[in-house]
Amino acid sequence: MIKVENLTKRYAGVAALNGVSFEVNRGEIVGFLGPNGAGKSTTMRILTGFIPASTGRATVAGCDVFEDSLEVRRHIGYMPENNPLYVDMRVGEYLKFRAQIKGVARSERRDRVKEVMEKTGITDVEKRVIGQLSKGYRQRVGLADALLHEPDLLILDEPTIGLDPVQIRQVRELIKELGKQHTILLSTHILPEVEMTCNRVIIIHRGKILASDTPENLRKTLHAGGAINVEVRGPQAEVRAALQAVPGVVSAQVTAEVDGLVRVAVESQGNEDPREAIYQAIVKGGWTLRELSRSRTTLEDIFVQLTREEDEAEEDRRDQRRTVLR
Amino acid sequence: MRNVPALLRREMNAYFASVLGYIVLIFFLLVMGVTFAVIVSYLMRGPTQMTAMRIMFSMFWLPSLVVTPMITMRLLAEEKRSGTIEMLMTAPVTEFEVVFAKWLGAVLLYALMWGLTGVYVLILHKFSGGTAALDLGPIASGYLGVLLIGQFLIAVGVLMSSLTKNQVAAAVMSFAVCFAFLLVLNWMDYLFQGGVVNKLLKSVSAFEQMEDFARGIVDLRVVFLYLSGTLWTLFVTTRVVESRKWR
Numbered sequence: 001m002i003k004v005e006n007l008t009k010r011y012a013g014v015a016a017l018n019g020v021s022f023e024v025n026r027g028e029i030v031g032f033l034g035p036n037g038a039g040k041s042t043t044m045r046i047l048t049g050f051i052p053a054s055t056g057r058a059t060v061a062g063c064d065v066f067e068d069s070l071e072v073r074r075h076i077g078y079m080p081e082n083n084p085l086y087v088d089m090r091v092g093e094y095l096k097f098r099a100q101i102k103g104v105a106r107s108e109r110r111d112r113v114k115e116v117m118e119k120t121g122i123t124d125v126e127k128r129v130i131g132q133l134s135k136g137y138r139q140r141v142g143l144a145d146a147l148l149h150e151p152d153l154l155i156l157d158e159p160t161i162g163l164d165p166v167q168i169r170q171v172r173e174l175i176k177e178l179g180k181q182h183t184i185l186l187s188t189h190i191l192p193e194v195e196m197t198c199n200r201v202i203i204i205h206r207g208k209i210l211a212s213d214t215p216e217n218l219r220k221t222l223h224a225g226g227a228i229n230v231e232v233r234g235p236q237a238e239v240r241a242a243l244q245a246v247p248g249v250v251s252a253q254v255t256a257e258v259d260g261l262v263r264v265a266v267e268s269q270g271n272e273d274p275r276e277a278i279y280q281a282i283v284k285g286g287w288t289l290r291e292l293s294r295s296r297t298t299l300e301d302i303f304v305q306l307t308r309e310e311d312e313a314e315e316d317r318r319d320q321r322r323t324v325l326r
Numbered sequence: 327m328r329n330v331p332a333l334l335r336r337e338m339n340a341y342f343a344s345v346l347g348y349i350v351l352i353f354f355l356l357v358m359g360v361t362f363a364v365i366v367s368y369l370m371r372g373p374t375q376m377t378a379m380r381i382m383f384s385m386f387w388l389p390s391l392v393v394t395p396m397i398t399m400r401l402l403a404e405e406k407r408s409g410t411i412e413m414l415m416t417a418p419v420t421e422f423e424v425v426f427a428k429w430l431g432a433v434l435l436y437a438l439m440w441g442l443t444g445v446y447v448l449i450l451h452k453f454s455g456g457t458a459a460l461d462l463g464p465i466a467s468g469y470l471g472v473l474l475i476g477q478f479l480i481a482v483g484v485l486m487s488s489l490t491k492n493q494v495a496a497a498v499m500s501f502a503v504c505f506a507f508l509l510v511l512n513w514m515d516y517l518f519q520g521g522v523v524n525k526l527l528k529s530v531s532a533f534e535q536m537e538d539f540a541r542g543i544v545d546l547r548v549v550f551l552y553l554s555g556t557l558w559t560l561f562v563t564t565r566v567v568e569s570r571k572w573r
Contacts, residue, residue: 048416052571073418080416084409086336088343100332101417145413 001026001153001183002047007056009042009207016042017053018207026152029179031198032187033303039207040187041081044157047185048078061152074103077146077182081157083139087131091122091141094130095148102149116144120174136167143174154178156186160193172197191303203306206314210306218302227295228266230278234287236262242281248274261290329419330427337431341397347435350396354389354439361385362446377461378450382443383468383540387508387532389439390476394504397435398483399497401428402567407491411567421567425484425560432480433473440472464542471539474552475532479504481559488566508532 002024009017017039024030032040045051047058049069058065061075086094095113104112117123120140125133130141139159146154159175160168175197178184188194194201195215203211211218232239236254239262243252248269256263268274275292282289341347365381402425405411414424451460479500486500487493512533518524528534535548 045412050412050416050570070418070420073416076416078413078416080409080412082409084413086340086410087408088340089336093339097332097336098417101329101414101419103328103418 002060004058005056007053007058010054016207020209022202022209022212024183024185026183028200029184029198030200030202031194032185032202032204033194034204035189038204040204041157044155048076048155049073075152077151077154079142079146079156079159083142085130085138085141090127090129092126095144098145099148104149112148116147120144136163139171152183154182154184158187203303205307205310210310228268228275229291229293229295230264230266231291232262232282232287232289233260234262234285240264242285243278246274246277246281248272327423329423333424333427334431337428341435350393351439354393355442357389358443379465379468380540383536386472386536390479391504391508394479394483395497395500397432398480398487398500399493401484402488403490403493403496422564425563425567429481429484429560433477436476436480437473464540467542467544468540471536474549478552478556481556485559485563488563
């Protein structure tokens, strides 16, 4: 559905995108994840034909986004960041106007408007002026607009920004529901959002793609074993040594000792899960086990880790350059 | 140009959904009404060479100078400020369609305003007892002149509105340009007495042209000048809206 090859975008010499390539297949819900200023909106604006890329190629439904912009726009339902709407218009009026300029045939217009209003639950505010609606309702008007011309692809830039928790949940449910019929590319900087709604994540940082996979796979490949917390009643040094000796354990660090209870943070290797072996080791030592748990790596950890690695690499490169210059 | 009717309807809606359209209409009719009353009471004093409508048309620059920046300042500046330009330009419409529809919307509002002053003609006809020959030819050509000059000033206003996100800045800029075009160009007359420059200034002076129109003279060169001026200005505006693509 979307194919992006080596996209770069420079604003007045500053690179907003730096060789971005990815693909989105029909029927996927892909989350575009990155901190503010990572290049999410820029990529989306290029895909929707609002601005062109400096170099590189992007196609939507087989059409080049720059050469064949009008055709591409007919395939895309787009909701820009902050969802700008004509605040002086009434909801029904606005949707009718949008249907017209999106080329919905006159005979179908009324039905289409009615249908998208039902789908997004805004039928009861049809006669209200958009400027007087709550943010949650406005967001739905934006979504309804994106759906009007039955696009194959929905591009939603930060669809839940600025909403209250109840509205966020409603909009997410709606997006999930829409995902059954449309391909969706949505951007966010809220991590749980991606885990809840998307079946694939693309992590972007400083105009570069750092990772692209399902949330599950990202967890597996990047930080599989994760940390294991152990709390044992026993002598600190011996416990630590015994845990360190368990196969599959990379490191064991005592984090606290209170009233003879020792807390150890165990780092395991790769895909191994050494929890049973840890239990055996503790039984063998004759100590009492109070807690043995595995802290699941969240997408947040992965994200922080990836962006930190990238930042450090960037730092190194800069240092090197400085050294060379000297 | 398939999308122009839809875009145009939205523009007309915007004028009358907000107070702007009504305020401009009221302001305009108030100023013109007072002017008309003064003219009529002046003519009551005794016979003159002038007709009431000719004096009316010679006052055309006053409302134009204030009204055109007022109705054009919002057009593109507000779309840029609120970000709705992104919604508009990611729908399958072209930049020229958008610019053209905005210009046309403002011209229609302007035409409506001046159209309402047609009542004055009816008043004159009624109260002159039908005896005073109301010469419809010069009146029609006078309105043509007003529309011709107005639509060009509106195109200038649309261009100014495309240059900034700030409505007030757009209004000030288009006021300045319209002021220079209408009045400064006219005053330059005094600096260049006689010669080619004077002739040139006279031929582009809106006052001279309006004088002709009000007398019933339709100079096709002037018509062509304004229409091509508008076309050129709208083209430049389109390029300005497109300029986000090459920055």
